[in-house]
Amino acid sequence: MIITVTPNPSIDRTQALAGPLTVGGVNRVRHGTDQAGGKGVNVAGVIHHAGEDVLSVVPAPDTGTFARLLTAGGVPTRFTGDAPARVNVTLTDTDGVTTKINSPGPPDTDGAGLAAAVDDAVAAAAEAAGDTEAADRWLVLAGSLPPDYPADWYARVTAAAHRRGLRVAVDTSDEPLAALVTRAAEDPAAVPDLVKPNSHELAQIVAAFGGTSPDGDALEAAAAAGDLSGVVAAASGLTDRGFGAVLVSLGAAGALLVEDGAAWFCAGPTVEVVSTVGAGDSTLAGYLLGAVRGLTPADRLALAVAHGTTAVTLPGTTLPTPTDLPTTLPVPVRVPQSPED
Known part of the structure; x- marks a missing residue:
């Protein structure tokens, strides 16, 4: 069982432009879609x-546009709130450039209700699993936090889930990510079993630990050119501090995984990019699919990159299904974590 939590759900409104985006000018839309x-x-x-x-937990009412869009996909969902979901706008132009305009989310809620709902779902999953290995039970905490949530909300929920016997994966950025790192340094129970940053978020984590922050763009460019030393050093530093695994998405270059004392890199196949929205989420999902199926870290990474690469070939926030994936998965390679390796 995998439980995912989205504290700040949205209606994703994608507008496909008829040409390149003109800032300050008139942009005409060829077609548009709304998706949960x-x-x-x-x-x-x-x-x-x-x-x-899987069970998706969202702080939104079970009626209205968001609920209708979400339930149409058939994903088992627990609706826990009454504030309507925000609307995010994605502009995709004919040059393959994606521009996102994200709303902040509903104010005047401190996250206590969602935390209680998550704990109930986690307790039910643990009870249903019985003696099942904890590796088969994951809690995924992902995305931004609404304005009035405490910045360390993810750290608190991570610690609570660990007490219930679940493994926790976190994918967030900015202040919630910094707060997670700060709390994790003080409370081992708040340390995620997996964190999935992109290159810029990896730099934020390093900075939150007080280190010299690398440049995210430089890390990604170096990886594309075959130099993985910077991203390997930064990710390995996190596992040295107790993080179970670090999965770093590197855009078109691919992804890096540091887990079980080893670092693996998987290059992304060359594809035609339609929309990058949801690619990182698909990468994380691919890893988790590999985890619950008992795959090795290297094979989890291959499945993660296959999902992330496939996602960018699909329009809007369309997500990859098994039939969309390539018949042959990309092949990860082990990379040294230090000059002595």
Whole structure:
């Protein structure tokens, strides 16, 4: 069982432009779509369509546009709130450039109700699993936090889930990510079993630990050129501090995984990019599918990159299904973590 939590769900409104985006000018739309979105929602969708048990928890009412869009996909969902979901706008132009305009989310809620709902779902999953290995039970905490949530909300929920015996994956950025790192340094129970940053978020984590922050763009460019030393050093530093695994998405270059004392890199196949929205979520979902199926870290990474690469070939926030994936998965390679390796 995988439980995903999306504290700040959204209606993702994608507008495909008739040409390149003109800032300050008139941009005409060829077509548009509305889809239920949010990082945890996207992860749950990929996992559900892959045939694994998943529950999506969202602080939104079970009626209205968001609920209608979400339930149409058939993903098992627990609706826990009464504030309507925000609307995020994605502009995709004919040059393959994606521009996102994200709303902040509903104010005047401190996250206590969602935390209680998550704990109830986690307790039910643990009870249903019985003696099942904890490796088969994951809680995924993903996305931004609404304005009035405490910045360390993810750290608190991570610690509570660990007490219930679940493994926890976190994918977030900015202040919630910094707060997670700060709390994790003080409380081992708040340390995620998996964190999935992109290159810029990896730099934020390093800075939150007080280190010299690398440049995210430089890390990604170096990886594309074959130099993985910077991203390997940064990711390995996190596992040295107790993080179970670090999965770093590197855009078109591919992804890096540091887990079980080894670092693996998997290059992304060359594809035609239609939309990058949901690619990172699909990457995380691919890893989790590999985890619950008992795959090795290297094979989890291959499945993660296959999902992320496939996602960018699909329009809007359309998520990859098993039939969309390539018949042959990309092949990860082990990379040294230090000059002595």
